[in-house]
Amino acid sequence: MKAIVYASVGNRDVLALVDRPVPEPGPGEVRVRVAISGVNATDWKCRRFGHADGRLMYPEVIPHHDGSGVIDAVGSGVAAERVGQRVWTWESAWRRPHGTAAEYVVLPSRQAVELPPGASLELGASIGLPALAAHRCLTSARQAPARLGPGALAGRTVLVAGGAGAVGHAAVQLATWSGATVIATVGSPEKEKLARVAGAGHVVHHRSESAAADIRAIAPTGVDLITEVAPSANLDLDLEVLAPGGTVAAYGTEGDGEVLLPTRLLMGRNLRYQFVLALTLPPEEKDAAVADVAAAVSDGALGVGEEAGLPLHRYPLDRTGDAHDAVEGGVTGKVLIDLR
Structure with a gap:
């Protein structure tokens, strides 16, 4: 699979487009074929500054917590009916080395939330953090x-x-x-x-x-x-x-x-x-927030795009550096990486 990685802290030039094996979901996990990856300020800050000690937590990092796509495989303990679901993901890269800046991401099933009919993949990738x-x-x-x-x-x-x-x-x-x-x-x-x-x-x-x-x-x-x-x-x-x-x-x-x-x-x-x-919220607070946000999505209360007051800025995967720069520069709207 195509992925963006970095192996040291620094400016955008530490980002590299590489080929990596498609990951397999473990127990309680799902694999999502990523359609859109959402970029947040924490993504460029972690790349630039690392964590509390100024270092990376893993030898190699695929960035980005947020995204949307379709579940294409599940691990043991996850209902097979989840395969084919359109989902939005949250905290994909939190205390995990592989986020959504890749064609596939594996994460716990609870962190892939089904998108209701009518909710776009663009909205899904913009929800998260x-x-x-x-x-x-x-x-x-x-x-x-x-x-x-x-x-x-x-x-x-x-x-x-x-x-x-x-x-x-x-x-x-x-x-x-x-x-x-x-x-x-x-x-x-x-x-x-x-x-x-x-x-x-x-x-x-x-x-x-x-x-x-x-x-x-x-x-x-x-x-x-x-x-x-x-x-x-x-x-x-x-x-x-x-x-x-x-x-x-x-x-x-x-x-x-x-x-x-x-x-x-x-x-x-x-x-x-x-x-x-x-x-860093407790798991129960995260789950409550995810449930409420999912309800708001189902009610049509959340939206993105000019028509909803949040312009979208799209980049291909090989321009992830430009996307990070846009967020760091304070662009108005939501920055997305399109992997479709």
């Missing part, structure tokens, strides 16, 4: 429900920072599906258009001098929850618009990755900061 991170953010507020679904966030006001990004887009759609009042912040008129198409009821330009006042006009008593991509840069704005007892759920880092919090202010208003990394 962004939607699971958004789910955890949306369920992290004080007295928040542990699960999402119609009515679960009714009466709550959610501010989605970076509403035109991949995680922000998922947060807008999941929060809207769950009945929240959704305010998205964006940095340009083009991104405002995307956030509105995604379903945000209100959009505010975060660079505007009136951003805090604009948000307060929509939510006079403050917002209950902020899903935050840039906790350091947006600190002042977030603290101005949070309601007492509100929560900032931060899933991104920027700059030096440090946030200097005014503890007296946070204590006085009982504010909370919840930092989110979907990859």
Whole structure:
């Protein structure tokens, strides 16, 4: 099979297109013929910086956690009826050496979720990490429900920072599906258009001098929850618009990755900061998030493409380096590798 691999940390030139044997599924596993591989920020960061010690966990890595395709083989203990299912995959490369940047991927059966009729392979490859991170953010507020679904966030006001990004887009759609009042912040008129198409009821330009006042006009008593991509840069704005007892759920880092919090202010208003990394959540929380996201897909609440507010940028497998560069450069939309 054709695959992209790297055997050392570094820039895009460590990526190589190679031939490797088609893997066989073991007990409890399925093999997916990958149609589309989804690229996330964690993919280029792990390639560039390695793990905590700056090294790779395996001698050779096939990157990318997310993808979609068709199950073509199953291991023992997996129902034979799964063969032929269209699926989306999640965490394919988490603590495993082989992700979806290849023609085939083998992974535990629970990490290949059936796509319902009408859900595209493009959507399937775009769900994964962004939607699971958004789910955890949306369920992290004080007295928040542990699960999402119609009515679960009714009466709550959610501010989605970076509403035109991949995680922000998922947060807008999941929060809207769950009945929240959704305010998205964006940095340009083009991104405002995307956030509105995604379903945000209100959009505010975060660079505007009136951003805090604009948000307060929509939510006079403050917002209950902020899903935050840039906790350091947006600190002042977030603290101005949070309601007492509100929560900032931060899933991104920027700059030096440090946030200097005014503890007296946070204590006085009982504010909370919840930092989110979907990859390290407990298995039961991951399974709950996957179930809710799958339900949202079945309900038609999640979508991708210009018509759904998340432009798609497609690359062939041999241009995976360009795809990584696009994500690192902050391209608006979802970057996909097409293996069909």
